[in-house]
Amino acid sequence: MELTSPVGQGGLFLMQTLVGLVIFALMLRFLMRATYADWNNPIVQFIAKVTNPICAPLNKVVAAKGRWDWSALSTAVIIQAIFVILIGYLTSRSFGVPFIVLASTTEIVNQLLDMMFWLIIIQAVLSWVSPGYNPNTIIFNQLTQPILDPFRRLIPPISGMDLSPIFAILAIKLFQIVVVGSITQIAQQMIG
Template identity: 30%
Template sequence: MNAVLMVVNFAFDAYLMVVLLRLWLQLVRADFYNPFSQTIVKLTHPLVAPMRRVIPSIGRLDTATLVLALLVAVAKFFVIALIAGRAVNPIAVLINAPVYILYEIFQVVFWILLFRVIMSWVSQGRSPIDYVLMQLTEPMLAPIRKIIPPIGMFDLSILVALFLLKVLETLIFLDLLGGR
C-alpha cells in the first residue's frame, strides 16, 4: 500500500509542477514556440482548454490554469485519503490545497534554478531549454545581480536566490505549520 501511495503522490506532484510551470511561463511571457514550452503546453492543454472557455484570464494571470492547479491539489488529497482508507475532511482539504500549492511553487522555483545551473555547465547557452530557463529565472536573478555582480566568471546570483528561497520557504512554512 505504501508503494501505491508513493506512486500516486509522485504523479500528482509531478503534474502539479507541470501546471505551475505553465502558469509561470505565461506570467513571464516565455517563448511558447520553444520545445520545452510546447511540452508543458501539450501536457496541460487537454485540461486547461475547456476551463478557459468558462474561466476568463485576469490580465496576465491565466486563472484557468490556477484553478486547474487548485483542482489537482484537491484531487490529490482526496485520492490519497481514499487509497489510505481515511475519512476525507472537505474543509481541511480546501484549506490545505492553497498551502500545498504554495509549497509546490517553492519546489518548482528551486528545481528550475538548479536545472539552470546544471544546464549552464552542460550546454553553455546553446540549448533551446537554456533560453526558456533564462526567461523564467531572470526576473528573480537580475535584482540580485545589481547588488552582487558577477565575480570574474562566477555568477553568485543563483546561489543567493536558492539561499533566499530556502530561507523564505522555512519562514513561511514554520509559521503556517505552527512551528514557532
Template identity: 35%
Template sequence: MDAMTFLVDTVFDLYLMVVILRFWLQLVRADFYNPFSQFVVKATQPIIAPMRRVLPSIGSVDTSSIVLAILVVMAKLLVLTLMAGAQFDALTFILYSVVAVLKKTGVLLFWMLLIRAILSWFNQGYNPVVMIMGQLTEPLIAPIRRIIPPIGGLDLSVLVLFIAMNFLNILFSQYIPFWAFI
C-alpha cells in the same frame, strides 16, 4: 499500500508541476514555440481550455491555471484520504491545497535553478530546455544580479536566491502549521 500512495503522490505531483509551469510560462511570456513549452501546453490544454470559458484571465494572470493547480492538489488529497480511509474537512483541504501549490512552486524553482546552474557549465550551443529555464528564472535572478554583479566571472545571484528561498521556507514553516509537511 505504501506503493500505491507513492504512485498516486508521484503522478499528481508531476502533473501539478506541469500545470505550474503552464502558469509560469504565461506569466513571464516565455517562447511558446519552444518544444518544451509545446509539451506543457499540450499536456494541460484539454483541461485548461474548457476552464477558460468559465474563468477569464485577470490581466496577465491565468486564473484557470491557478485553479487547476489547486484542484490537482485537492484531488490528490482526496484520493490519498480515501485510500487511507480517513475523514476530510473541506476548508482544511482548500487551505492545504493553496499552501501545497506555493510550496511546489518553490521546489520547482529550486530544481530549475540548480539544473540551470549545472547545465551552464556544460552547455554547448542552443538547447530548448536550457532556454526555457533561463526565461523562467531570469526575472528572479536579474534584480539580484543588478545589486550583486558577477565577481571575477562568478555569478552569486543564484546562491543569494537559494538563501532567500530557504529563509522564506523556514519563516513560513514557523507560522503555517503544516508548511513543513508538504
C-alpha cells in the same frame, strides 16, 4: 484496500506520482506564461498541449490575463484538494474545508518554489557547462531570468561571477521553511 498493505502502499505511490506529474506540468505551464517563455520552444509547446485539456474547463471561468495563467494555477489547487480529500477518505479521516484549502494551497506553493529552486540549479549548471547562446538551454534562462533579476540588481557580478543564483536559492528555501512551513504547521493543527 488498506494503506498499510503492500498493495495499498503501491496504490498510494501510483496516485502520488500521477497527481505529482499533473501538478508539475500545470506549475510549469504557469511559470512559462509568467516568465514569457518562447512559445515556439518544443518543451513549451509540449507542456501547453498536455495541459490544455486539463485547463480547458477553467479557461472559460478564469481566463489567462497577460502573464498569469490563473486556470493552470486553479486547476492545480483543485486537483491537489481532490487528492487531499481522497487521502482523507482512504485513511478514514474527515478533513474540514479550511484544512483542505490550506493543505492544497501550501502544497502547490511548495511545489512551485521547489520547481523554481531546481530550475535555478539547472540553469546555473548549464551556464558553466554550456556558456553562451544555446537553443536547447535558452528555456532555462527564460524561466529563471525574472526570478534572478531582482537579486542581480542587488548583488552585481563579482569578478565575472554571478552570485545571484545562490542568493535566490537561499531566499526560496528560507521562504519555504519560514512562511510555508508556518502555514503547514497551522494546517496540521487543524486535524489534531
